[in-house]
Amino acid sequence: MTLEKNHRTENWKKNIILFLSSQTISLFGSALVQYAMMWHITLHTESGMMMTLFIICGFVPTFILSPFAGVWADRYNRKILIILSDGFIATATLILAIVFLTGYDAVWLLFLMAAIxxxxxxxxxxxxxxxxxxxxxxxxxxxxxxxxxxxxxxIMFVAPMVSAALLTMATLEVIFFIDVITAVIAIFTLLGFLKISAHEKASDQQPPSYFEDFKLGVTYIKSNSFLKQFFLFFGVFFILMAPAAFLTPLQVTRSFGDDVWRLTAIEIAFSVGMMAGGGIIASWGGFPNKIHTMTLASLLMGICTLALGIVPVFWVYLLFMAIFGIAMPIFNTPTTVLLQEKVDESYLGRIFGVFGMISTSMMPIGMLIFGPMADVIKVEWLLVGTGILILILSFFLGVNKVLLETGKPVVEEPAK
Incomplete structure (x- = not known):
């Protein structure tokens, strides 16, 4: 066994508890701020265009930066990159809180913060x-x-409620300071307690050209039939998921009533489903072949998308929304693990960078397609149509020989 593998297997439970704890604390603070900014813009502008601009500012930089960040994750110490990104966000949030305290609280600053x-x-x-x-x-x-x-x-279940409660009792700046504190705790935990060495590539002499590293990543994908077909599947899948992800609140308002509790109910049902699904996949582990697990989950999501377009009773609608939530982590977890297991560790950052580009761009592209259609076609018909297409796509996923071969369980070599 290599020294790095020895390091990974010794005290890994302690390390992962520290790592997940730090990330959970940091994510909670970030979620509080994200919801608080969104609601502040909604309440003070009452403008759909302003909300659209806020959403665009929140995903375009991630999309543009993903391929660069993927190379950095392969070139440099990943723990340090996580700490620096947390510190960067916390510093910007602290500056914004101080600016707001001076009385200058222009909305464009929140757009800038979303981009940062x-x-x-x-x-x-x-x-x-x-x-x-x-x-x-x-x-x-x-x-x-x-x-x-x-x-x-x-966190996605609790953060909106906590953020809303804080906004009724305190100012936006207070929530900014909470985010700064949670980021500092996360950084301190990673720096002071998490012992993990840099991966092998980060310890090597790096190529002089960044673009040479990027091209090597592209070449790696092109030469890997699994990754090419895997990414193609996800590109189509994310586009088809757009109506279920973004148009269901509009559908509920039009078809069941514009009561706020209904919109809250669908978010709660989905979040509770996701919590349950995460527990299921963590305890069950999925089928031996990860593609079989992904196929089952995508079939469930296709069925739920179709059902959301035809059920006439709101409580039944919530049930299918909860099942949809259960299917999400059962789908996402083997997806992530498959990349972590099958991709050469020295290319992992670049592959996750490309995957990030796909996941952040395809759903908005789907909205460019389905959003305008929702003004001339009932959302129910869009859900039925995309649900059927997701079921067809799931069938092709389940019979794809290249993906099935890659999805087979990893057999660990005995220690020497």
């Missing part, structure tokens, strides 16, 4: 995806990613 936070997220996401295999033995990756998914779901 997106830059930090763009740097951090490939590094987090690539660092987990350095900490966790391969046979435990599914369980750990499932637990991580459940933690994220819990």
């Amino acid at each position: 936070r997106a830059i930090g997220t763009g740097i951090q996401t490939p590094a987090v995806g690539a660092i987990l295999p350095q900490i966790v033995p391969k046979e435990n990756l599914t369980k750990v990613n499932g637990i991580n998914g459940s933690l994220h779901a819990i």
Whole structure:
């Protein structure tokens, strides 16, 4: 066994608890601020265009930065990159809080903050995806990613309620300061307690050209039939998911009523489902072949998308929304683990960077297609149509020989 593998297998449980704890604390503070800024803009502008601009500022920098951040995650110490991105966001948030305290609280500053936070997220996401295999033995990756998914779901469930409560009792600046404190705690935890060495490539002499490293990553994808077909599947899948992800609140308002509690109910049902799904995949682990697990989950999502377009009773609608939430981590966890297991560790950052580009761009592209259609076609018909297409796509996923071969369980070589 190599020294790095020895390091990974010794005390890995302690390391992953520290790592997930730090990331959960940081994510909670970030989620509080994200919701608070969104609601502040909504309440003070009452403008759909302003909300659209805020959303664009929140995803475009991540999309643009993803391929660069992927190279950085392969070139440099991933733990340091995570710390720097957290510190970058916390510093910007602190400056914004001080500016707001002086009385200058222009909305454009919140757009700027959304873009800055997106830059930090763009740097951090490939590094987090690539660092987990350095900490966790391969046979435990599914369980750990499932637990991580459940933690994220819990935060997405709790953060809106806490943020709303704070806004009724305190100012926006107070929430900014809370985010700064949670970031400092996360950084201190990583710096002071998490012992993990740089991965092998980060310790080597780096090529002089950044673009040479990037081209090597592109060449790696082109020469890998699994990655080419995997990314093609996800590109189509994310486009088809757009109506279920973005248009269901509009559908509920039009078809069931514009009561705020209904919109809250669908978010709660989905979040509770995601928490349950994370627990299921963490304890079950999925089928031996990860593509079979992904196929089952995508079939469930296709069925739920179709059902959301035809059920006439709101409580039944909520049930299918909860099942949709359950299917999400059962789908996402083996997806992440498959990349962590099958991609050469020296390319992991770049692969997660490309994957990040796909995940952040395809759903907005889907909205460019389906959003205008929702003004001339009932959302129910869009859900029925995309649900059927997701079911067809799931069938092709389940019979793809290249993906099925790659999805087979990893057989660990005996220690020498």
